[in-house]
Amino acid sequence: MGRVALVTGGSRGIGEAISKALKDAGYTVAATYAGNDEKAAAFTEATGIKTYKWDVGDYDACAAGIAKVEEDNGPVDVLVNNAGITRDAMFHRMTPQQWKEVIDTNLSGVFNMTHPIWPGMRDRKFGRVINISSINGQKGQAGQVNYSAAKAGDLGFTKALSQEGARAGITVNAICPGYIATEMVKAIDEKVLNEKIIPQIPVGRLGEPEEIARCVVFLASDDAGFITGSTITANGAQFFV
Numbered sequence: 001m002g003r004v005a006l007v008t009g010g011s012r013g014i015g016e017a018i019s020k021a022l023k024d025a026g027y028t029v030a031a032t033y034a035g036n037d038e039k040a041a042a043f044t045e046a047t048g049i050k051t052y053k054w055d056v057g058d059y060d061a062c063a064a065g066i067a068k069v070e071e072d073n074g075p076v077d078v079l080v081n082n083a084g085i086t087r088d089a090m091f092h093r094m095t096p097q098q099w100k101e102v103i104d105t106n107l108s109g110v111f112n113m114t115h116p117i118w119p120g121m122r123d124r125k126f127g128r129v130i131n132i133s134s135i136n137g138q139k140g141q142a143g144q145v146n147y148s149a150a151k152a153g154d155l156g157f158t159k160a161l162s163q164e165g166a167r168a169g170i171t172v173n174a175i176c177p178g179y180i181a182t183e184m185v186k187a188i189d190e191k192v193l194n195e196k197i198i199p200q201i202p203v204g205r206l207g208e209p210e211e212i213a214r215c216v217v218f219l220a221s222d223d224a225g226f227i228t229g230s231t232i233t234a235n236g237a238q239f240f241v
Helices: 013-024 037-047 059-073 096-124 135-139 145-168 190-200 209-220
Strands: 004-007 028-033 050-053 078-081 127-132 170-177 231-234
Touching: 004 013, 004 059, 013 028, 013 037, 013 078, 013 209, 028 037, 028 059, 037 050, 050 059, 059 096, 078 096, 078 209, 096 127, 096 145, 096 170, 127 145, 127 209, 135 145, 135 170, 135 231, 145 170, 170 209, 209 231
Parallel strands: 004 028, 004 078, 028 050, 078 127, 127 170, 170 231
Antiparallel strands: none
């Protein structure tokens, strides 16, 4: 296939599953990470996927990092904006720093990563931008005003940019995972998980990271060329008003 995919936050959790699935589908994959050098090194050793370290909240770092990825691998054809953090607090206790950190990573990070790559995609008349949002960007969540706002913003970003990319052969889509069996979710108190969260999921279980990864592989493919500006909701029928 010869196409290059770049996955932010691609060495852990959902991002790790996405990186592996894209590699298995024939892409040359590069994965970014922000802080865990040991985990990134272990991921590269296990998968052969190169990792690159930078903060997606820093535009200049993104531009420099992307330039290095393209120098090593060739132009980026598929961008998966997966990197995300949480700084949870009830709103009356939320600090400006907690707000800023989440917005910088989860929303501005999507701009910071997509903006430097966009001109090349336009020139080549092909591109796939896939933004990993969240069920909480659709329905909101107490204690996550910052996170919900950022993830909702990702959906607006997706819809607007898809209209700009359409005639250039670039698709822009979003995926909203529900509760997925990642380290972050598994760290939730078992009683809360079993009594409060899983009963809200009609399929009766957490999702698996690989199930989100398969959505990404489809949206990255030529078969998905007519799908743009869309949101795939992958939450086990956890519907909401």
